Amino acid sequence: xxxxxxxxxxxxxxxxxxxxxxxxxxxxxxxxxxxxxxxxxxxxxxxxxxxxxxxxxxxxxxxxxxxxxxxxxxxxxxxxxxxxxxxxxxxxxxxxxxxxxxxxxxxxxx
Numbered sequence: 001x002x003x004x005x006x007x008x009x010x011x012x013x014x015x016x017x018x019x020x021x022x023x024x025x026x027x028x029x030x031x032x033x034x035x036x037x038x039x040x041x042x043x044x045x046x047x048x049x050x051x052x053x054x055x056x057x058x059x060x061x062x063x064x065x066x067x068x069x070x071x072x073x074x075x076x077x078x079x080x081x082x083x084x085x086x087x088x089x090x091x092x093x094x095x096x097x098x099x100x101x102x103x104x105x106x107x108x109x110x
Contacts, residue, residue: 060085 018025047053054068055061063080070077072090081089088094096103 058086058090061087 020028051065051068054071058071061083062085067077067081070081070089071086072092074092076082076093076096077089078093078096080086082093082097088097
């Protein structure tokens with residue numbers, strides 16, 4: 001019990017703290033690290049929302065933006081998504097295309 005009370009009274013002074021313009025160096029490193037991570041996250045979000053990443057993966061896929069979430073959802077949606085440029089609905093329509101060569105999938109198949 002005495003040892004625990006003595007341990008609570010011990011205070012350690014950090015002599016290694018360096019500062020730049022009065023701001024501790026550790027705080028500066030933490031803020032810089034946060035800004036780098038945040039800017040990377042913002043880059044990914046902007047690329048996803050604007051469709052840049054989609055058109056990098058499928059440059060010849062001519063579909064409207066409302067159809068983009070249907071790509072690669074394990075359902076062959078057919079239509080414009082089942083084309084070479086869209087990689088056959090991001091490989092969702094491969095089984096359909098193999099089973100029915102030359103047919104056009106105009107409705108949703110599973």
